[in-house]
Amino acid sequence: MGSEAQFRLPVIDFSKQDLKPGSPEWDLVKSQVRKALEDYGCFEALFDKASLELRNAVFGGLKELFDLPLETKMLNVSDKPSHAYIAPHPNAPLYESIGIEEPNITENLESLANSFWPQGNASFSKSVQSIVAHVSELEQMVRRMILESFGLEKYMEEHMNSTRYLLRAMKYTAPHTIETKLGSRDHTDKNIVTVLCQGIEGLGIQLKDGEWISARPNSLTVMIGDSLYAWLNGRLHTPYHRVMMKGNKARYSFGLFSNPKGGYIIKAPEELVDEEHPLLFKPYDFEEFLRFFHSNAALKSQSAFKTYCSV
Numbered sequence: 001m002g003s004e005a006q007f008r009l010p011v012i013d014f015s016k017q018d019l020k021p022g023s024p025e026w027d028l029v030k031s032q033v034r035k036a037l038e039d040y041g042c043f044e045a046l047f048d049k050a051s052l053e054l055r056n057a058v059f060g061g062l063k064e065l066f067d068l069p070l071e072t073k074m075l076n077v078s079d080k081p082s083h084a085y086i087a088p089h090p091n092a093p094l095y096e097s098i099g100i101e102e103p104n105i106t107e108n109l110e111s112l113a114n115s116f117w118p119q120g121n122a123s124f125s126k127s128v129q130s131i132v133a134h135v136s137e138l139e140q141m142v143r144r145m146i147l148e149s150f151g152l153e154k155y156m157e158e159h160m161n162s163t164r165y166l167l168r169a170m171k172y173t174a175p176h177t178i179e180t181k182l183g184s185r186d187h188t189d190k191n192i193v194t195v196l197c198q199g200i201e202g203l204g205i206q207l208k209d210g211e212w213i214s215a216r217p218n219s220l221t222v223m224i225g226d227s228l229y230a231w232l233n234g235r236l237h238t239p240y241h242r243v244m245m246k247g248n249k250a251r252y253s254f255g256l257f258s259n260p261k262g263g264y265i266i267k268a269p270e271e272l273v274d275e276e277h278p279l280l281f282k283p284y285d286f287e288e289f290l291r292f293f294h295s296n297a298a299l300k301s302q303s304a305f306k307t308y309c310s311v
């Protein structure tokens with residue numbers, strides 16, 4: 001990990017002024033997105049609206065957040081285990097994270113800031129609100145392009161309305177070592193689309209041939225999760241990824257995850273199922289799957305997702 005030559009993810013430019021559905025620029029980017037997601041399951045997005053200045057302001061806010069006492073961070077309670085505060089754990093001693101549900105709703109962000117800081121934290125709320133607005137715009141463009149590229153326009157509204165966002169902020173403590181240490185073990189994401197933003201290097205992505213490559217420091221990485229893989233009946237790739245750490249710098253990152261809403265049944269459209277492409281997954285409810293994922297039964301299986309809903 002770590003040498004320039006390894007920064008080999010496809011890079012796709014979303015910063016063009018007139019990137020509007022139907023324009024030639026849109027169609028060009030759409031074909032790049034489709035190809036990258038078939039081959040890698042992810043790509044690096046260039047998106048000026050989520051500027052470096054704004055990202056640095058967010059990372060500054062996250063540092064303040066993670067510097068709070070443990071008892072304060074534990075106040076971020078949620079009935080969903082993956083949405084709450086996760087403290088460093090013997091299996092992942094460098095990692096801690098905080099989930100923010102529906103961060104695109106201003107009141108959610110403000111009530112979170114109020115639970116951490118007695119007077120709130122206006123600059124934290126403002127920068128997070130702004131990055132979420134831009135990154136969710138990018139996420140929606142990507143999904144729109146994916147559906148269009150498969151000729152699934154008639155499902156667009158249903159698909160867009162069947163998800164909600166989760167923002168997860170992450171801190172990886174510096175290991176103070178020369179050799180690399182595991183920050184977060186290899187996994188595929190369970191949701192629809194993830195957009196990850198890292199302040200410094202550390203994110204590794206596994207290629208289809210098993211080789212690991214690094215995402216660039218300061219990059220925005222867009223990747224596909226298991227639920228979109230299932231909905232598309234396996235047409236795009238879901239990449240394994242992990243975080244490796246070395247040296248003396250703490251690493252901050254955040255991910256905006258589009259998650260299927262509870263109660264919505266994920267089922268591949270009939271257009272994607274035929275003799276050549278038999279149905280891969282039984283229709284399922286994401287929140288029921290999450291309950292299975294956090295149960296003991298899931299711990300025993302290689303891939304909880306496949307155990308839960310493979311045909």
Ligand SMILES: O=C(O)CCC(=O)C(=O)O
Binds near residue numbers: 242253254255
């Ligand atoms: O910190 C990162 O860059 C990766 C985090 C990740 O893979 C996840 O939260 O699912």
Ligand SMILES: [Fe+2]
Binds near residue numbers: 241
């Ligand atoms: Fe992940």
